[in-house]
Amino acid sequence: MILSIESSCDDSSIAITEIATKKLIYHKKISQELEHSQYGGVVPELASRLHAQALPAILAECEGWFSKLKAIAVTNEPGLGVTLIEGVVMAKALSIALNIPVIPVNHLKGHIYSLFIEKEALLPLTVLLVSGGHTQLIEVESYNVMHTVATTMDDSYGESFDKVAKMMNLGYPGGPLIEKLAVDGDASRFSFTVPLWQSPLIAFSYSGLKNQVRLAVEANDASAYPDIAVSFQRTATEHLLQKLKKYFKSHPPKRFAIVGGASANLYLRGRVLELLQPFKAELYLSPLEYCSDNAAMIGRASIEAYALNELSDYQNISINPRCKL
Ligand code: KG4
Ligand code: ZN
Numbered sequence: 001m002i003l004s005i006e007s008s009c010d011d012s013s014i015a016i017t018e019i020a021t022k023k024l025i026y027h028k029k030i031s032q033e034l035e036h037s038q039y040g041g042v043v044p045e046l047a048s049r050l051h052a053q054a055l056p057a058i059l060a061e062c063e064g065w066f067s068k069l070k071a072i073a074v075t076n077e078p079g080l081g082v083t084l085i086e087g088v089v090m091a092k093a094l095s096i097a098l099n100i101p102v103i104p105v106n107h108l109k110g111h112i113y114s115l116f117i118e119k120e121a122l123l124p125l126t127v128l129l130v131s132g133g134h135t136q137l138i139e140v141e142s143y144n145v146m147h148t149v150a151t152t153m154d155d156s157y158g159e160s161f162d163k164v165a166k167m168m169n170l171g172y173p174g175g176p177l178i179e180k181l182a183v184d185g186d187a188s189r190f191s192f193t194v195p196l197w198q199s200p201l202i203a204f205s206y207s208g209l210k211n212q213v214r215l216a217v218e219a220n221d222a223s224a225y226p227d228i229a230v231s232f233q234r235t236a237t238e239h240l241l242q243k244l245k246k247y248f249k250s251h252p253p254k255r256f257a258i259v260g261g262a263s264a265n266l267y268l269r270g271r272v273l274e275l276l277q278p279f280k281a282e283l284y285l286s287p288l289e290y291c292s293d294n295a296a297m298i299g300r301a302s303i304e305a306y307a308l309n310e311l312s313d314y315q316n317i318s319i320n321p322r323c324k325l
Contacts, residue, residue, distance in 0.1 A: 001025060001068045002306060003094070004299035005055065007087035008079025008107045009132065010042045011292065012054035016065050017299035019306060022118055026062060027296045030054040033173060040166035044080045051086035059090065069100055071311060073302030076104040077320035078133070084319040092314040101311035103302045107293075108325050111259040112140055113304070114286040114297035121304070125284065126253050128240065130268070131260030131293075132158040132173070135204045135240075137247060138325065143304040146325050149251075150243060155206035157236060158262035163210050164232055167217045168225050175262055178229045182267070185230030190216055192235040194242060202247050209235055237268050241275055248279065257284035261292040 006013040006029075013029035032050045036042050074091035076084060095102045112127055127138045135157045137150040155163065158175055165174025170181070192212045195205045209232070216228050256276055258269065263285060273283055290297055305311075 001065060002071050002073050002103065002299055002302050003062060003065070003069050004073040004105070004295045004302055005087040005091055006075050006107075006110070006293055006295040006298045007051045007055060007083050008075045009083060009293055010036055010047050011294065012051045012058065013293065013295035014055065014058045014062060015295035015299040016062060017296070017303060019070060019303055022116075022120075022300065022303060024118055024296050024299070025065065027294065028058045028061065029294050030058065037171040040172055041162060042080070042172075044082045047080065048082040048086055051083055055086060055090050066098060069098060071101050071103050071302070071306060072098075073103040073105050073298055073305070074317075075107045075110060075298050076317060077106050077323035079107055079321055081319060081321040084321060088317060088319055092317065095314035102314055102317050103305045103310060104312055104317050105298045105301050105305065106323070106325065107298075108134060108136070109143065109146070110297040110301045112138070112146070112257075113301035114259055114290040114294070115257055115284050117286070117290055117296050117300045122255065122284070125255045125257055126251070127257045127259055128244070128272070129260045130157040130240070130258065130262035132156060132162060132262075134260065135206075136325075137202070137244070143301070143308065148325055149247060150202045150204060151324075152204040152206065155210060157204070157206065157240065158260065160206040160210055160236055161233075161262065164213050164229070167214055168222070168229075173261070175265060178233060179265055179267065181226050182230035182233045183226075185226035185228070187227075187230045187234060189224070189227040190231040192231055194235055195239045197239075197242060202243050204239065204243065206236065206239075209239070233265075233267055237265075237271055240268070241271055244272070244275060248275075252279050253281040254279075255284060256281050259286055259291070264288055264291045
């Protein structure tokens, strides 16, 4: 079995996965959403202290499996430096105490392998990764061959929901709050310009849309927020759709997946499903509980790394907060 640890942002999570069967034996996650909510976003130093409390509390439930562990997997990149270090230090301590190697796991690969929890990997696959930190279109060939086709020039899709929610004093994370607010909105009242709609670039940008929304929020009272939310969600998603459409012209999709915390958005799921229909391409999604950050996806990814012998000595593992794929 492999014990995996995730602490790249505001979720403290540990999982235990059986190597041969890929079965998830144990999984627990303690989210810090409530603690960060009053600040409208993640406060790194607070997140770090909360991991230092939550991770040992979760680990205490795992002691019965220690004798069966072959390795400790841990997210070591990308993420917040002060929170990644909490998981990595725990992995090092376990590695010394149990005399087993560490498997460093890239968080983005974790999101991709959230599709394959308790399953065989189905590759190649075109993946749209939409989380709080990333908006990327990725061609996934195998665990170690992944090509980033497009990325964001500034904010990410999920982050733009967080920032709009903050402008409206709704709390954090903004994604589910904005999606819920948008249900009662009048979609015809506000019209925002789709980012980069005239640009031939296959890239993403959300800072301009954020500023358009800010002006609308400032010019109206709270009764207009559902109307602003529905138009914002439509425009933010339309931007993804336009760029996917452009990419699909030269690279028709066969298998397509959306992963990351924002892949929980039902409007986005519906729009992508429509887009895929003429291509007869299948849409793959992770179960809702594994869309946002969790250690089960890190455990699943680490099984691939284990098979490839990507094992590390506790002395050689370090964090890489800004790394991509
Ligand atoms: O993957 P994740 O848990 O953390 C990162 O790796 O960043 O993603 C969290 C992000 C937050 O920005 C959150 O607002 C967004 O995912 N999110 C959503 C929805 N649920 C979560 N965004 C849009 N619609 C949602 N329903
Ligand atoms: Zn994530």
